[in-house]
Amino acid sequence: MNLLRCQSCGTTYPMDDPRWRCGCGGLLDLRFRARFDLEKIARRKPTMWRYREALPVGNDDAIVTFDEGMTPMIAVDLGPGGLHLKLEQLFTTGSYKDRGAAVLVSKAKELGIERVVEDSSGNAGCAIAAYAAKAGIRCEILVPESASPGKLAQILLYGAALERIPGSREDTAKAALAAAETSYYASHSWNPFFFHGTKTFAYEVWEQMGFRAPDALLLPAGNGTLLIGSFIGFRELQGAGRIDRIPRHIAVQAANCAPLLRMFRDGLDVVPAVESRETIAEGVAIAAPVRGKEILDIVRGTGGQVVAVDDAEVENALLLLGRKGLYVEPTSALPVAAYLKYPAVRAGVVVAPLTGHGLKANEKMLKIASKSGPADLPRSPGKER
Ligand SMILES: Cc1ncc(COP(=O)(O)O)c(C=O)c1O
Numbered sequence: 476m477n478l479l480r481c482q483s484c485g486t487t488y489p490m491d492d493p494r495w496r497c498g499c500g501g502l503l504d505l506r507f508r509a510r511f512d513l514e515k516i517a518r519r520k521p522t523m524w525r526y527r528e529a530l531p532v533g534n535d536d537a538i539v540t541f542d543e544g545m546t547p548m549i550a551v552d553l554g555p556g557g558l559h560l561k562l563e564q565l566f567t568t569g570s571y572k573d574r575g576a577a578v579l580v581s582k583a584k585e586l587g588i589e590r591v592v593e594d595s596s597g598n599a600g601c602a603i604a605a606y607a608a609k610a611g612i613r614c615e616i617l618v619p620e621s622a623s624p625g626k627l628a629q630i631l632l633y634g635a636a637l638e639r640i641p642g643s644r645e646d647t648a649k650a651a652l653a654a655a656e657t658s659y660y661a662s663h664s665w666n667p668f669f670f671h672g673t674k675t676f677a678y679e680v681w682e683q684m685g686f687r688a689p690d691a692l693l694l695p696a697g698n699g700t701l702l703i704g705s706f707i708g709f710r711e712l713q714g715a716g717r718i719d720r721i722p723r724h725i726a727v728q729a730a731n732c733a734p735l736l737r738m739f740r741d742g743l744d745v746v747p748a749v750e751s752r753e754t755i756a757e758g759v760a761i762a763a764p765v766r767g768k769e770i771l772d773i774v775r776g777t778g779g780q781v782v783a784v785d786d787a788e789v790e791n792a793l794l795l796l797g798r799k800g801l802y803v804e805p806t807s808a809l810p811v812a813a814y815l816k817y818p819a820v821r822a823g824v825v826v827a828p829l830t831g832h833g834l835k836a837n838e839k840m841l842k843i844a845s846k847s848g849p850a851d852l853p854r855s856p857g858k859e860r
Pocket residue numbers: 570596597598599695696697698699700701702758759761804806807830831832
């Protein structure tokens with residue numbers, strides 16, 4: 476236990492080997508024995524570090540934290556039923572990516588790493604840059620030219636070196652892989668420690684539901700950092716005998732860029748080449764998710780599904796959330812749009828995250844908000860009997 480293991484060739488490495496991929500080029504998973512001591516958990520501060528025995532950082536002094544986590548979870552009536560929304564936009568950098576950054580940067584500090592590089596559509600870059608700033612680690616963030624100005628301002632303010640890469644999101648990923656040859660790749664898609672931060676989402680949902688798992692999760696998915704992390708967390712809870720079954724993991728994609736949907740519908744095990752058109756859900760506009768097969772294994776293995784919503788449906792969900800006092804960025808409205816569109820995803824107790832703050836995307840938000848007047852309420856299907 477406590478090993479890095481290659482998904483392709485099975486080679487293992489010690490957990491503290493400062494590598495982010497296998498010598499063969501394959502993806503690494505972290506095999507880690509998570510323990511849950513309910514008494515200790517209850518006694519600690521309401522942060523994600525209350526699950527200390529489940530987090531793969533050995534040395535307390537290495538922990539880089541803003542006391543993040545334990546975000547509120549509220550029940551919201553959406554018309555056809557109720558959804559539990561976890562307010563992940565309330566993290567210090569404004570998105571759930573702080574979960575991953577907290578563990579990854581703490582690990583980097585523990586390993587004595589002095590420089591990291593990351594590529595991102597914006598939010599993961601903000602999170603890594605903030606935690607690197609707190610840790611005193613030099614940080615370079617590569618973003619596509621289309622990233623929202625609010626996110627760029629954040630990255631710059633945190634003191635990271637920011638590079639805007641022309642072309643697609645995939646061109647940015649390629650440039651980051653090249654930069655990672657000489658730096659530690661603090662990647663939210665490659666680096667396994669990121670997922671051992673996002674897994675705390677599952678622990679908190681479990682605790683906030685009275686130490687029970689919900690029936691289903693609706694998760695926006697591009698690279699799948701929350702979906703994979705959530706699955707790891709619930710699997711660890713199951714392995715520790717704390718829950719009987721893992722909730723259905725339902726991935727929500729943007730219709731304009733939906734490779735995971737194609738995989739699900741066509742029964743594929745490799746990510747197909749898909750056309751990627753622009754979408755207001757910029758956070759999930761990932762045409763070539765490196766962990767695509769892993770995401771599909773989780774969706775299929777938990778009895779979930781992949782669904783997609785278009786920009787108009789996202790806008791409608793965004794307005795509906797706004798009318799309920801919740802201001803989140805467009806990507807975060809995906810699960811709500813999916814909940815309204817697909818009756819099949821509503822069975823049982825369903826939880827969804829609101830992944831990112833609306834203040835990050837003010838320009839887009841203003842355009843959407845201006846289209847509807849105060850009396851022009853968004854569509855929400857009527858209650859079902
Ligand atoms: C606000 C927001 N929600 C959801 C996601 C989806 O995350 P992932 O691509 O890891 O599936 C992102 C990714 O950047 C995001 O920024």
